Amino acid sequence: MKRSFIILAVLTTAFLALPFIGLFQRVPWSELNNLLTSDTTLDALRVSLTVSLISTIIVFSLGTPLAWVLAKMSFPGRRLVRSLVVLPMVLPPVVGGTALLFALGRSGFIGQWLYSWFNISLPFTISGAVVAAVFVSLPFYVIAMESALMTSEHQLNELENVARTLGLPPISVLRRVTLPQIFPAMAAGLALAWARALGEFGATITFAGNLPGRTQTLPLATFLALESNPEEALALSLILVVISLAVLLALRDHWMPTSKNEEKFTVEA
DSSP, rough: HHHHHHHHHHHHHHHHHHHHHHHHHHGGGGHHHHHHTTTTHHHHHHHHHHHHHHHHHHHHHHHHOOOOOOOHOOTTTTHHHHHHHHHHSSSSHHHHHHHHHHHHHTTTHHHHHHHHOOOOOOOHHHHHHHHHHHHHHHHHHHHHHHHHHHHTTTHHHHHHHHHTTOOHHHHHHHHIHHHHHHHHHHHHHHHHHHHHHHTTOOOHHTTOOOOOTTTTOHHHHHHHHHHHHHHHHHHHHHHHHHHHHHHHTTTTTHHOHHHHHHHHHHOOO
């Protein structure tokens, strides 16, 4: 059975690696510099970075209190709230974009009031792209933070109680005790949320459109280039693959056991 599992593991790894090998094999390396510095690529990169960074700030601002409430408080409907948080992760992005359009569009049940009262129209604007990115990336941060808060709840409560006993004010307890304990999970969640926002496609094209220089992000530019300029599509895909791989490698200790943990497990076994 061990040999069978090894063979299946190798085949599965090959299945996952083959698309990327095909991508790297077809990248026009000799023309890569020109493709990466073209106006289309630079505009899409600028929009993507703007949208992803702004959305990450919003995710942090909204997701931190939500994760704290879900982890620390018990209230009726908590399971429903948690399900709503996770829903964008399993929902087809196009469906999410459609839902945003009917909620926040000019004729949406909220969007109509935004437009009539404040003259705010979100669809097909960079603000709409930010809203779409927040919608799909928020769950990654909230889940990471909630998990960290629940896992370290007992230890964190003890440390906070000791700090209060020593006379530290609440702001100092938060700054010197709470934040250092949850910072690794916070950083990992924000990095995952940023990477998800950077690679968002379905909700963005449905809610914000594909307007060059305004709402056209790297994934949208890649999709459009596939029809007219496959070499440019390969170059854009390479950027996204490298960024995603870099994020995963940087967060390696947060999604797989470290060597110390593996050694500890081996000794205990």
